[in-house]
Amino acid sequence: MTQTEFLNIVMPFKDKVFRLAKRLLISTEEAEDATQEILLKLWNNKKKIQGYKNVEAFSMTMTKNFCFDKLKSKQAQNLKIVHSNYEEKNTPLQTQIEQKDSVSWVSKIIGDLPEQQRLVIQLRDIEDYDYDEIAKMLDMNNTAVRVTLSRARKTIREKLTNTHNYGIK
Numbered sequence: 001m002t003q004t005e006f007l008n009i010v011m012p013f014k015d016k017v018f019r020l021a022k023r024l025l026i027s028t029e030e031a032e033d034a035t036q037e038i039l040l041k042l043w044n045n046k047k048k049i050q051g052y053k054n055v056e057a058f059s060m061t062m063t064k065n066f067c068f069d070k071l072k073s074k075q076a077q078n079l080k081i082v083h084s085n086y087e088e089k090n091t092p093l094q095t096q097i098e099q100k101d102s103v104s105w106v107s108k109i110i111g112d113l114p115e116q117q118r119l120v121i122q123l124r125d126i127e128d129y130d131y132d133e134i135a136k137m138l139d140m141n142n143t144a145v146r147v148t149l150s151r152a153r154k155t156i157r158e159k160l161t162n163t164h165n166y167g168i169k
Contacts, residue, residue: 006042006046009049009055010039010055012056013055014035014039016127017038017059017063019126020060021063021067023118023126024122025067025070025071026111034066034067038063038066041062042059042062057137060123060127060137102160105159106160109156109159109160110152113156116148117149118152119138120134120138120145120152121149121152121156124145124149125149131145131146
């Protein structure tokens with residue numbers, strides 16, 4: 001496999017690998033390092049890549065496993081949630097502040113979800129994978145993915161509603 005072929009296969013989903021790593025590791029720097037490690041592993045095993053049916057799903061599974069290993073190894077400390085991917089320039093300041101606050105709450109709520117729910121939310125609602133791909137990546141059956149996603153969304157909705165309506169944190 002040439003460098004050009006590798007780039008054509010891997011680069012289209014490089015950002016998805018980064019976003020998943022960022023969701024799991026929270027720190028931008030840690031996510032960048034994880035992304036670089038995954039890309040390096042893919043490059044080192046470029047001869048085997050052609051044997052996989054879905055290189056993107058394989059890469060996402062590698063990313064998930066790498067991030068879990070990193071979190072387990074206690075290297076990830078003092079992490080902070082920062083989201084800057086929701087910006088709109090023509091909205092009033094009050095609306096922008098409210099949107100940032102809501103995004104912050106949703107991010108915090110997602111961070112407090114059980115690990116599997118957090119992963120399914122990330123892969124389905126943020127990365128836009130379909131249920132079959134998520135089931136394959138997380139080694140779950142399709143029904144379990146749907147149930148996990150439903151529970152995660154319900155928890156997010158309830159906690160966000162409580163926060164907005166009653167000030168409950």
